[in-house]
Structures are given as C-alpha cells and as structure tokens.
Amino acid sequence: MTTCSCLTRRRALGLAAFTVLLAACGDKPGEAQSLAPVEIDRSTSCELDGMLLSDYPGPKAQIHYAGQDKPAFFCDTVELFNTLLAGEQVRPVRAVYVQDMGQASWDEPKGHWIDAKAAVYVLGSKRHGSMGPTIASFAQEADATRFAGEYGGKVLRFADIKLDMVDLSGGALHDTRM
Structure with a gap:
C-alpha cells in the first residue's frame, strides 16, 4: 500500500468516525439542559493546552461529550476542528458550540454561543485568535461575507473544513519542532 492511499484511507476513516459520533446525538430524558452552551469565566481553560480562554482574542469553542458533565473548552476554533476531525477522536459528541463573531467582541469574546454545525466560517483571514491564524x-x-471582505479569507460551511486546514503541528509560530 502506498503512503498516499494509506493517508487517504486514514482521513476517510477519521471522517466516518466523526460522522458517526455526531449522528449519535440523540437526547435522553433530562439531558437536554446539560447540552446548553456554558459561559466561560476567568478560570476556564483549554482542553488541549491549559491556556485561559478569557486571556485571548478570537472565537472560542466547546464540545459536550456523552457521559461528561462539563464541556471541553478550546481557546481557538482551529483546535476544535483539529480535535473533531482527527482520526483519534473516539468519544461520542453530544453538542458543539462556537461563538458568533458577528455579535461577540473579537478582542474579548463573551457569550453568543451558536451550534457549530449550523455556523458559517471564514478561513484564512488576517485576524488572529489565541494560537495565531x-x-x-x-x-x-x-x-461572514462582510468579515471576509474586510479581513480576507474564504467563507465555508462546517462540512467544508477538512483536517489539512487545521494542522496544529507547528503551534502559533508554525514551529515544527513541537
């Protein structure tokens, strides 16, 4: 098997697993309330790196996993998509929220949580979040269109965002020695 077909198969398996996880979002009695977005505070930290969300600009995100009382928070939407699209994601996802940057302040985003699957995204703008682009x-x-007109970037839907668009291997400085 060639490296190319192996990577293609891995991506296909990762996307299939992600699709199954999102499809498993059937509500159980009394569980709907726990799926509401949770507001961040001064002590809310990122699931991946421990950064305090309130210290950084740009949109934040949260995933509500099945069997977990509190959501996993992300200080950046790139981290969110990388987590969701990576083939290693095996926990069933109940809900995913991002912030509506049409309403929230870019420099100090608070509130304005929306369903991530229904959101519209801009990839490749000049605006930076906690981890850079x-x-x-x-x-x-x-x-989204107005934002892209002002700051550049391409308007996309949730399903249009692919793993190769959300590479975390180099961090904010794209330093590949991480």
Whole structure:
C-alpha cells in the first residue's frame, strides 16, 4: 500500500468516525439542559493546552461529550476542528458550540454561543485568535461575507473544513519542532 492511499484511507476513516459520533446525538430524558452552551469565566481553560480562554482574542469553542458533565473548552476554533476531525477522536459528541463573531467582541469574546454545525466560517483571514491564524465563526452568512471582505479569507460551511486546514503541528509560530 502506498503512503498516499494509506493517508487517504486514514482521513476517510477519521471522517466516518466523526460522522458517526455526531449522528449519535440523540437526547435522553433530562439531558437536554446539560447540552446548553456554558459561559466561560476567568478560570476556564483549554482542553488541549491549559491556556485561559478569557486571556485571548478570537472565537472560542466547546464540545459536550456523552457521559461528561462539563464541556471541553478550546481557546481557538482551529483546535476544535483539529480535535473533531482527527482520526483519534473516539468519544461520542453530544453538542458543539462556537461563538458568533458577528455579535461577540473579537478582542474579548463573551457569550453568543451558536451550534457549530449550523455556523458559517471564514478561513484564512488576517485576524488572529489565541494560537495565531484562526477560523472565524458566524451565525449569519452575511456577517461572514462582510468579515471576509474586510479581513480576507474564504467563507465555508462546517462540512467544508477538512483536517489539512487545521494542522496544529507547528503551534502559533508554525514551529515544527513541537
């Protein structure tokens, strides 16, 4: 088997696993309330690196996993998508939220949580989040289009974002020695 076909197969398996995880989002009685987005505070830290979310600009995200009382928070939407799209993701996902940057302040985002699967995104803008280049999230396509017109980037839907667009291997400085 060639390296190319192995990578293609791995991506296909990762996408299939992600699809199954999102499809497993059937509500159990009394569970809907725990799926509501949770607001961040001064002590809310990122699932991946422990960074305090309130210390950094740009959109934040949260995943509600089945069997877990509190959501996993992410200080950046790139980290969120990398987590969701990586083939290693095996925990069943109940809900995913991002912030509507058409409503929230970029420099100090608070509130304005929206369903990540229904959001519209801008990839490749000049605006940076906590880890450098980020993916801006919006509830309204008009807001995303306006943002892309001002800061550059491409307007995408949730399903359009692929693993190769959210590489975390080099961190904020793209230092591949991490």
